[in-house]
Each structure stands twice: as structure tokens, then as C-alpha cells.
Amino acid sequence: MVKSRSLHLLFTGWCHCRYSLSVFNVGIGLDLSVGVEGVLPSLARPANASRIFHGIVFDAGSTGTRIHVYTFIQKDPELPLLEKETFQSVKPGLSAYADTPETAGETVRQLLRVAKKAVPHVEWERTPVVLRATAGLRLLPPKKAQALLDEVEVAFEESPFFVPDNSVHIMNGTDEGILAWVTVNFLTGQLQAKTKKTVGTLDLGGASTQITFLPKFKTIESAPPDHIARFDLLSTTYELYTHSCTDTHQTDSSLERKVFESSCLSRKFREDWSFGGLTYKISGIPDGSTGFTECYKEMLKVVKGVIHQPPELQDSNTFYAFSYYFDIAVEAGLIDERRGGMVKVQDYSIRAKEVCNKLSMYLATKPFLCMDITYITCLLKDGFGFKDETILKLTQKVNNVETSWALGAIFDYFQNIKIH
Numbered sequence: 309m310v311k312s313r314s315l316h317l318l319f320t321g322w323c324h325c326r327y328s329l330s331v332f333n334v335g336i337g338l339d340l341s342v343g344v345e346g347v348l349p350s351l352a353r354p355a356n357a358s359r360i361f362h363g364i365v366f367d368a369g370s371t372g373t374r375i376h377v378y379t380f381i382q383k384d385p386e387l388p389l390l391e392k393e394t395f396q397s398v399k400p401g402l403s404a405y406a407d408t409p410e411t412a413g414e415t416v417r418q419l420l421r422v423a424k425k426a427v428p429h430v431e432w433e434r435t436p437v438v439l440r441a442t443a444g445l446r447l448l449p450p451k452k453a454q455a456l457l458d459e460v461e462v463a464f465e466e467s468p469f470f471v472p473d474n475s476v477h478i479m480n481g482t483d484e485g486i487l488a489w490v491t492v493n494f495l496t497g498q499l500q501a502k503t504k505k506t507v508g509t510l511d512l513g514g515a516s517t518q519i520t521f522l523p524k525f526k527t528i529e530s531a532p533p534d535h536i537a538r539f540d541l542l543s544t545t546y547e548l549y550t551h552s553c554t555d556t557h558q559t560d561s562s563l564e565r566k567v568f569e570s571s572c573l574s575r576k577f578r579e580d581w582s583f584g585g586l587t588y589k590i591s592g593i594p595d596g597s598t599g600f601t602e603c604y605k606e607m608l609k610v611v612k613g614v615i616h617q618p619p620e621l622q623d624s625n626t627f628y629a630f631s632y633y634f635d636i637a638v639e640a641g642l643i644d645e646r647r648g649g650m651v652k653v654q655d656y657s658i659r660a661k662e663v664c665n666k667l668s669m670y671l672a673t674k675p676f677l678c679m680d681i682t683y684i685t686c687l688l689k690d691g692f693g694f695k696d697e698t699i700l701k702l703t704q705k706v707n708n709v710e711t712s713w714a715l716g717a718i719f720d721y722f723q724n725i726k727i728h
């Protein structure tokens with residue numbers, strides 16, 4: 309089976325980009341406390357609740373389904389701390405079961421066992437469980453996606469956990485970006501610092517990508533209003549720039565072609581790849597040119613002019629980046645898988661040149677690395693408009709908690725954050 313994020317993009321075609329105005333309110337005057345493991349604002353809970361309480365979030369992503377079980381501690385008279393997260397994931401994502409939706413229910417039941425172990429028996433019936441699906445389900449025909457969500461809901465209702473209204477739904481890309489930003493800025497302590505020294509976030513999933521940051525004055529002035537998200541926290545109004553692209557399925561006749569040749573692949577590379585009910589012959593260009601320059605040109609076709617470029621990104625210093633930004637940096641040897649690390653945008657670019665100009669060296673072990681790392685380079689430089697020196701902080705976890713929108717989603721649940 310072909311494993312390449314960018315190959316998927318090349319087949320699905322142009323990103324469908326949304327720049328949305330999102331407004332959510334998080335209670336003015338909210339109190340916050342700082343802990344060793346992390347920081348959480350006050351969460352609404354029953355008056356007779358015990359000191360420890362929990363929340364369960366399922367992330368139904370395009371490539372996998374994950375469960376996050378959060379344990380919070382109420383430190384009276386202080387506010388709750390995030391004590392720990394229990395995390396587990398399975399592959400493939402729910403969209404792989406579009407024609408056998410009952411299998412989606414089984415996937416969820418399997419992961420619910422993790423929650424039963426992580427949450428004490430007496431807490432089950434007051435512990436909320438929610439599932440948010442992202443690009444994989446956004447791309448399915450609505451009826452097929454709904455059938456999967458219905459199976460999930462059945463599995464939830466059978467479980468001993470509390471199933472709130474609207475517990476299971478497809479999330480839009482804007483919410484994904486904002487909630488990931490909330491997660492990272494919360495875990496790094498920026499939200500409670502009140503200094504507005506927040507960090508921007510970059511997520512690159514199997515079929516969508518998000519960029520979210522707190523813009524400076526000029527960006528707010530010059531960006532169209534629907535590129536800005538607003539919310540209030542601790543008497544401060546935050547205005548976020550958030551932009552999400554979900555790969556769209558191409559409808560033109562080019563999807564009918566059965567052969568896909570790319571200069572990002574070695575001339576000797578041949579593999580069959582099934583996608584969208586058809587099988588394609590993937591290969592390098594037998595008599596054509598290969599290498600970084602040609603590969604970059606291919607990537608420019610799917611990136612250039614599609615994504616809005618906020619001018620201030622040229623001056624920005626550090627962004628937190630996760631998911632495929634992390635995975636590909638590991639595969640390229642730029643960072644250690646366990647520790648993560650900092651890379652500059654130019655590090656992706658330098659490595660892309662090295663890999664793409666020696667394709668035969670990677671043919672046996674990492675045939676798609678050139679394509680994937682060149683795609684990331686192109687997305688960062690010519691898509692978003694980052695400068696070479698911008699630092700990306702690549703991390704899967706902060707304070708032992710996954711850098712994912714999932715924590716932001718449970719925060720959203722407990723706080724009734726309204727995203728518009």
C-alpha cells in the first residue's frame with residue numbers, strides 16, 4: 309500500500325480553503341491555576357462532584373481513530389488541573405469503513421475499553437464522551453458519513469458513559485484549527501499568562517491542514533474579516549487568524565487516468581495504488597527529469613495561489629507544528645521521534661534537496677520521502693509564505709499531553725465555548 313500524504317493531495321487536487329470568522333466566548337474573569345502537568349481553567353461540573361473528574365474525546369481523523377481520556381483534579385478552592393491524559397489510536401480511520409459502517413462501531417467499542425480502564429467505575433456515568441470527525445468524513449458522501457456517525461452513537465449509547473447532546477459530529481476545519489491553538493497555548497501556559505505572547509499552530513493531517521495564530525495589528529487590519537476569530541478570556545479579547553484547507557476530491561476527468569508519473573519519484577519506482585475505487589500505476593518518469601527542482605514545480609501546482617499568505621508570517625519567529633510536519637521530519641532524520649525538536653523552514657528545504665537529488669538511495673526504504681518533504685517545503689514557503697528562518701517547534705506532546713485539537717474540544721465541552 310502506498311503511504312504518502314502528498315500523493316493523496318496530488319490525486320485529490322486543490323485544497324478547498326476556508327478562512328472563517330470564528331467567535332467563541334470563554335467566560336470573562338475566568339480564573340486559572342498552574343500545575344506541574346499542565347493548566348486548566350475552571351470547568352463546569354456538578355456541585356457534588358468529587359475532586360477528580362474525567363472527559364473522553366474521540367478524534368476520528370482521516371488516517372486513524374484516537375481516544376483521549378483526560379483526568380482533571382479540582383484543587384479547591386483553586387481550579388482544576390489536567391492531571392493526565394490516557395491516549396490510544398487505531399488505524400485506519402472510520403472513512404475506510406464507509407461501506408461497512410458497523411465496523412466503525414466496533415472500532416469505537418474497542419477504544420472505549422481504554423476509557424473503562426482509565427476512568428474509575430463510579431465515575432463512568434458522569435463522564436462525558438464525544439467524537440469529532442475531521443477531513444476523512446468531510447470528504448465522504450453525507451449519507452455514508454452519517455451512517456458511520458450513527459454507528460458510533462449506538463456504541464456510545466451502549467457504553468456506561470454520559471452521552472451529551474450533539475456528542476458525535478463532523479467538525480469543520482476552522483474549529484479544528486482554533487481548538488488545536490487552544491490546546492497548545494493552554495499546555496504551554498500562554499493563555500493564562502495574559503501577555504498575548506501566544507504561539508501559532510500548524511497541523512497537517514491526512515487530508516487537511518490548518519494554520520492558526522494571534523495576528524499583529526496590521527494583519528487584523530488588512531485581513532478580510534472572515535479570516536479572524538475572536539474570543540474572550542480573562543477579560544482579554546483574543547483575535548485569531550485561522551485558515552483551514554481540506555483536500556477536495558477532484559471531479560475533472562484527470563482522475564480517470566490510471567497512470568501517475570512524478571518527478572518526485574525514482575525512475576525505477578513502480579507501485580499500484582488504490583484510491584477512490586480505482587487502481588493507479590504510480591511511477592517515476594522513465595525518460596524524464598527527476599529531482600528537487602522538478603518535484604518542487606509539481607508541488608507548486610497544488611499549493612501556489614491557493615492559500616492566503618498573511619504578510620506578517622514573513623516576520624514570525626516560532627510556530628508549533630505537529631502531525632505530518634512531525635512524522636515527515638522524523639522520517640527525514642531531522643528530529644528524534646521521542647524527543648521532537650526545533651527545525652527551521654530551510655531545514656526541510658535543504659533535506660528535500662538532498663533526498664530528491666539522490667532518489668535511488670531512498671528507493672527501497674522511503675520512496676515517497678522526496679515527495680512528502682518537498683510538499684511540506686512548498687506549503688510552508690510558497691503556500692503560507694514563511695521565511696526560511698522561521699522556527700518550527702515539532703512536538704507530539706506538551707507536558708505529556710497530545711498536541712491535538714482534542715483537549716481544546718473537551719475544554720469547549722466543559723466551558724460551552726461557542727465557535728461561530
Ligand SMILES: Nc1ccn([C@@H]2O[C@H](COP(=O)(O)OP(=O)(O)O)[C@@H](O)[C@H]2O)c(=O)n1
Nearest residue numbers: 369370371372442443513514515516631632
Ligand atoms: N493525536 C494525534 C492525531 C494525529 N496525528 C497525526 O496526524 C496525521 C494524520 O492526520 P489525521 O488522520 O488526523 O487526518 P485529518 O483528518 O486531520 O486530515 C498523522 O501524521 C498522525 O500521526 C498525531 O500525530 N497525533
Ligand SMILES: [Ca+2]
Nearest residue numbers: 369442513514
Ligand atoms: Ca487530525
